[in-house]
Amino acid sequence: MSQMVNIIVTVNGEKRHVSVTPGLSVLNMLRDNLDLTGAKLVCGEGECGACTVIVDGVSVNSCLMYAVELDGREVTTVEGLQSSEKLDPVQQAFVDKGAIQCGYCTPGMVMQTTHLLSKNGKPNDEEIRRGLEGNVCRCTGYTKIIEAVNQAAEG
Amino acid sequence: MSEAIEKTTLIGKSITKPDAPDKSNGRTRYINDMVLPRMLIGKIKRSDRAHAKVLSIDTSKAAAVPGIQAIVTADDTPMVGVGVTKDNPPLKKDIVLSMRDELVAVAGETEEAVDKALALIEIEYEDLPAIFDPAEALEEGAHQMHDDKPGNLSLGYQTVHGDIKQAEKDSDHVLDEVYDVHYVTHVCMGPGCVIADFDTHGKLTMYTQTQYPYNYKMDLAPSLGMHPGDIRVIQPPVGGAFGSKLDVYPFEPIAVFLAKKTRRPVKVIFSREEEFSASPTRQPARFHIRAGVKNDGTLTFRDVDALLNNGSHTSWGATTPFVMMRTFTGHFRVPDVEFRSRAAYTNMPYAGSFRGYGNVQATYVTATVMDKLAEAVNMDPISFRLMNAQKAGEITPQNSKLEECLLGECIETVAEKTNFLEQYNAFKAEQDSPGRYKKGIGIATSFHNAGGAKIHKSDGCGTVIMLDDYARATVITGASEIGQGIDAVLTQIVAEELGIPTENITLVNNDSAIGPWDVGVHASRTTFIAGNSAKRAARKARDQILDAAAQRSNVAADDLDLRGGSVVQNDNGVPVMKIDSLLRKMHFAGEDAELVITHDYYEPPSEPEGDNHVGDISAAYSHGAYVAEVTVDTWTGVVKLNKMTAVQDVGRVVNKLGIEGQMEGGIAFGIGYGLTEEMIIEGGEIKNPNFRDYKVMTAPEAPELEFHFIENDDPDGPFGAKGIAELPTIIPAPAIANAVYNAIGIRFNNPPLTPEKVARAIVDKQAAKVAAE
Incomplete structure (x- = not known):
C-alpha cells in the first residue's frame, strides 16, 4: 500500500481535506474521492481534453496532473461554474447552440472555453479554434461548439 | 379565457436537447460514472498472438492477489x-x-488489484501461421480458422440484374479498377462499459451502452444459458455509439459471468487502448469494379466484386454488402448490374456496424468512378451525373421505389451554389502550371435508405403516451437516445400534436422493462419510425381529448384544436377550456372516468428482400449532393478542405438544430475517412491505438460548411420527414478525392489521402513525366 498524503485543496470554492496516494491523478481524485464525475476519463494521456479543469486560473488535463500537486491550490470543475440555479453563460451557450450531442466531451469543452474567455474576452474565429484544439469532440464537427463560444463571449 | 391563440408550428424550428442542460454542468450520470453498492471491477486478459494454440493458462498467482474475487x-x-x-x-x-481474443476475466475490489492479477496470469502459446489478407485466406490449403466454415468463407452476397456481357459489348468505354478501402473505427468518447447485476431471483439487469435494447436481450441470452425474458436492459447515458453498440460483444457476457460467480454487480470498462483495439471497426474491403458507358454519356453496366476482410469473428461488418449493393445497383440509372461479395476469415480485427454502413465504402467507389466515366466521354461531372440521375417514380434493379427522387435537384442546386463548373474548369487548367498550392473542387452524391430498412422481422417502434392531471405528458418510447437527439425530435412531435409546451413532456426510453419494443438505432430510421409511432400515439391522445372537449362544449370535435395548453376553436383560436382542467374532469368523472393513456406500434410500409436481394426495403430514400473545395500543398501533400457545400433531400426538417448537428457531425466522420483516419495494423496488431497516432478532426481543421435542405414532404414520414443521420457520413471522402483530382490530376483508390500518400503520388507523377520526356 502506498503511503497516503494529506492535502488541502479548494475545490469549487470549498476547502477540502483529501488523503491521496502519491500516484493518484487529479482526475481520479475528483471522480473517485470527491464524487465530481463531470470531468471524464477518455484517453488518460492528455490527448483529448475531456478531463479539463481549471487549477489556479489555468486549464489543465486533470488526467496528467498528480493530486498531491494540488496542495494549497484552487480547482474549478464543471460542477463549480454555476453561481445560482441558472446555468453559467458558457454552459447555457453550449445548450442554446446545440453544441452538445452525446455530451461526453462537454465538461472539458466548457472548462476550456471558460479558460479561453478568461484570457481573451473576444476571441476571433482562429483564436477559438486554436483555443479548443486540445479538446476532441466526436459528435458535432465543432461548428456549433465554435458558435457557442462566440455566444458566451458576446453574452 | 378569451384571448385567441394563434396556430403556430414547432416543426422546422430549433429545439434544444432536453438532456443538454445536465450534460453542460456535469450532472449527467453516464454509465461510466455509475457505481453500485458492492460493485466489483472486471477486466479482460486478451491474447497477444494473432493466431496460436493455447497450451495452458495458469491463474494461480493472479488468484492470490488480495482483493481478487x-x-x-x-x-x-x-x-x-x-x-x-x-x-x-x-x-x-x-x-x-x-x-x-478474450482468454481470462478477473473481478476484484479495485482496479489496481485487478491490473496486478492480470499481469500475473501465465499463458503458454504455440504460434500458428497467421493470415492477414482475405485473398490469402481464400486460397486452397489456407489454414482454416473455424471448423464449420470451410475455405474460411464467412458471409457472401450476390445480386444479378440484366445481361452484363451484352451491356459490356454495347459500351464504348469500360473502366476496370481496383479499390482498397481501409480500417477506421468509431472512437466513441465514452469508453466501452457495462455493469451486470443479478437479483436474488436470478434475474439479470444489464446497464449497457447498447443502441438496440430489445434484440440485445435475445442476442445476449444464449451466450449466458439464460432466457431473454430474464434480462432487463437499462440504458444510462452513453458517450457516443455511431453503430458500435449494435451487437453483443464479448465483454458484455464476460461481465455477467463475473457477476454470476461473485453474486455481486460487476463493471467492465475499457481503457482507451482497448477502445481502439477491442471495439469493432468499419468494414475494410477490396472492390474490383468494371463499369461501362456509351459515348453519349449513358451508363451501361456495373459489375462489382467485393472482397471483405472478415477478421477473426463475425459482427455486422460482414453484412455491410447489404447496403453496398443498393448503391452499386441503384445509385444512378444503370440497367445491367451485378454485385458479388465474399467475406473471408483472417487473423485481423473484425468490423461492426458503423454510421453509413457499407455505403461509405461503396460511395467512395461509385462517386469517383462517376467522375472517371464522365472524363472518359469528355463530359463535365455535373452534366454527366444529371443525365444519369433517376427521376421520381423510377425503380432501381433491387426494387427501391424512388417515389420522391430529388437526386437531379440536389446536383443542380449544389452546382449552382458553388459555381461548380467555372471553378472546376479554372482549377483543371491550372493543374500543371507552376505553384506550390493547387486548388480543386469535386462533387459526390449518395443514395441511402431514409425510412428504416427491413432487415429484421419487424422494423417497428412502439410508443406509450400518458397524460397526467396537469397536462404533463410522459412519452415512453422504444427508441434509444445515443446523443443523436431523438429526445428533442419526439418531444417536439408530441408537443406539436397535443398543443402543450415541450417542457411539459418527459421522455422515458432507457429501460426494456418499461419501454415498448424497437428494433434499435440504426439505418437512419429513428426520426422516421419512432417519429411516426410517437405522432400516431399522440394523435390518439389528441382525438380522445378533443372528443371529451366536444362532449363538454357545444363545439364539434372537428372544429376544435389544441394550442398553447388549451382546447380552442379551430377557425378563430378562441379558447374553449384548458387542457389540464379538461383532463381532470375526464379523470374524476365517476363511472365515466377516463385517463388519457394511448399507445401505438408503427411498422413502416417496407418489405424484406426476397430472392436476388430484391425488395423495397425502406419506406423512403434520400439523395444528397456535396461539393468539396480543397487546397493541395504539393510540397507536403497536405490536403486542406476549405469548404463543404451539402445539398440534402430531407423530406422535411423537424428539429433544425438537430439536423444541422447531424449533418456537421456526420461530415466530420466523412472527412476523417477521406483524409486522416486509419488504423495501422501490422501482424494483426493495432499500432496506433491512441488519439496521437489515430487522427480524428479537431477544431482548427473543421471546414466551412454550407447546407441546403431540400424539403419535399415524404408521404409516409412524420410531418414529411426522412431520416438522414448516416447520409452526411457517406459523401465527403469521395467529394474530397474528386476535388484533389481536379487540383493535381491524381486519383487515389485507397483512402485516406494522407500527406505521405499524396506527396508520394505527386513525386511519382513528376518522375514519370520526367522519364517520359
Whole structure:
C-alpha cells in the first residue's frame, strides 16, 4: 500500500481535506474521492481534453496532473461554474447552440472555453479554434461548439 | 379565457436537447460514472498472438492477489457464441484467432488489484501461421480458422440484374479498377462499459451502452444459458455509439459471468487502448469494379466484386454488402448490374456496424468512378451525373421505389451554389502550371435508405403516451437516445400534436422493462419510425381529448384544436377550456372516468428482400449532393478542405438544430475517412491505438460548411420527414478525392489521402513525366 498524503485543496470554492496516494491523478481524485464525475476519463494521456479543469486560473488535463500537486491550490470543475440555479453563460451557450450531442466531451469543452474567455474576452474565429484544439469532440464537427463560444463571449 | 391563440408550428424550428442542460454542468450520470453498492471491477486478459494454440493458462498467482474475487475462463462458460453468426464465444478455448481474443476475466475490489492479477496470469502459446489478407485466406490449403466454415468463407452476397456481357459489348468505354478501402473505427468518447447485476431471483439487469435494447436481450441470452425474458436492459447515458453498440460483444457476457460467480454487480470498462483495439471497426474491403458507358454519356453496366476482410469473428461488418449493393445497383440509372461479395476469415480485427454502413465504402467507389466515366466521354461531372440521375417514380434493379427522387435537384442546386463548373474548369487548367498550392473542387452524391430498412422481422417502434392531471405528458418510447437527439425530435412531435409546451413532456426510453419494443438505432430510421409511432400515439391522445372537449362544449370535435395548453376553436383560436382542467374532469368523472393513456406500434410500409436481394426495403430514400473545395500543398501533400457545400433531400426538417448537428457531425466522420483516419495494423496488431497516432478532426481543421435542405414532404414520414443521420457520413471522402483530382490530376483508390500518400503520388507523377520526356 502506498503511503497516503494529506492535502488541502479548494475545490469549487470549498476547502477540502483529501488523503491521496502519491500516484493518484487529479482526475481520479475528483471522480473517485470527491464524487465530481463531470470531468471524464477518455484517453488518460492528455490527448483529448475531456478531463479539463481549471487549477489556479489555468486549464489543465486533470488526467496528467498528480493530486498531491494540488496542495494549497484552487480547482474549478464543471460542477463549480454555476453561481445560482441558472446555468453559467458558457454552459447555457453550449445548450442554446446545440453544441452538445452525446455530451461526453462537454465538461472539458466548457472548462476550456471558460479558460479561453478568461484570457481573451473576444476571441476571433482562429483564436477559438486554436483555443479548443486540445479538446476532441466526436459528435458535432465543432461548428456549433465554435458558435457557442462566440455566444458566451458576446453574452 | 378569451384571448385567441394563434396556430403556430414547432416543426422546422430549433429545439434544444432536453438532456443538454445536465450534460453542460456535469450532472449527467453516464454509465461510466455509475457505481453500485458492492460493485466489483472486471477486466479482460486478451491474447497477444494473432493466431496460436493455447497450451495452458495458469491463474494461480493472479488468484492470490488480495482483493481478487473471481477469475473465469472458457471452462466456466457455456461456450455459446455472440455476434451476427454466433461464431464468437465470449471467452476463447484452445485457440486464439486474433490479438483481441478474450482468454481470462478477473473481478476484484479495485482496479489496481485487478491490473496486478492480470499481469500475473501465465499463458503458454504455440504460434500458428497467421493470415492477414482475405485473398490469402481464400486460397486452397489456407489454414482454416473455424471448423464449420470451410475455405474460411464467412458471409457472401450476390445480386444479378440484366445481361452484363451484352451491356459490356454495347459500351464504348469500360473502366476496370481496383479499390482498397481501409480500417477506421468509431472512437466513441465514452469508453466501452457495462455493469451486470443479478437479483436474488436470478434475474439479470444489464446497464449497457447498447443502441438496440430489445434484440440485445435475445442476442445476449444464449451466450449466458439464460432466457431473454430474464434480462432487463437499462440504458444510462452513453458517450457516443455511431453503430458500435449494435451487437453483443464479448465483454458484455464476460461481465455477467463475473457477476454470476461473485453474486455481486460487476463493471467492465475499457481503457482507451482497448477502445481502439477491442471495439469493432468499419468494414475494410477490396472492390474490383468494371463499369461501362456509351459515348453519349449513358451508363451501361456495373459489375462489382467485393472482397471483405472478415477478421477473426463475425459482427455486422460482414453484412455491410447489404447496403453496398443498393448503391452499386441503384445509385444512378444503370440497367445491367451485378454485385458479388465474399467475406473471408483472417487473423485481423473484425468490423461492426458503423454510421453509413457499407455505403461509405461503396460511395467512395461509385462517386469517383462517376467522375472517371464522365472524363472518359469528355463530359463535365455535373452534366454527366444529371443525365444519369433517376427521376421520381423510377425503380432501381433491387426494387427501391424512388417515389420522391430529388437526386437531379440536389446536383443542380449544389452546382449552382458553388459555381461548380467555372471553378472546376479554372482549377483543371491550372493543374500543371507552376505553384506550390493547387486548388480543386469535386462533387459526390449518395443514395441511402431514409425510412428504416427491413432487415429484421419487424422494423417497428412502439410508443406509450400518458397524460397526467396537469397536462404533463410522459412519452415512453422504444427508441434509444445515443446523443443523436431523438429526445428533442419526439418531444417536439408530441408537443406539436397535443398543443402543450415541450417542457411539459418527459421522455422515458432507457429501460426494456418499461419501454415498448424497437428494433434499435440504426439505418437512419429513428426520426422516421419512432417519429411516426410517437405522432400516431399522440394523435390518439389528441382525438380522445378533443372528443371529451366536444362532449363538454357545444363545439364539434372537428372544429376544435389544441394550442398553447388549451382546447380552442379551430377557425378563430378562441379558447374553449384548458387542457389540464379538461383532463381532470375526464379523470374524476365517476363511472365515466377516463385517463388519457394511448399507445401505438408503427411498422413502416417496407418489405424484406426476397430472392436476388430484391425488395423495397425502406419506406423512403434520400439523395444528397456535396461539393468539396480543397487546397493541395504539393510540397507536403497536405490536403486542406476549405469548404463543404451539402445539398440534402430531407423530406422535411423537424428539429433544425438537430439536423444541422447531424449533418456537421456526420461530415466530420466523412472527412476523417477521406483524409486522416486509419488504423495501422501490422501482424494483426493495432499500432496506433491512441488519439496521437489515430487522427480524428479537431477544431482548427473543421471546414466551412454550407447546407441546403431540400424539403419535399415524404408521404409516409412524420410531418414529411426522412431520416438522414448516416447520409452526411457517406459523401465527403469521395467529394474530397474528386476535388484533389481536379487540383493535381491524381486519383487515389485507397483512402485516406494522407500527406505521405499524396506527396508520394505527386513525386511519382513528376518522375514519370520526367522519364517520359
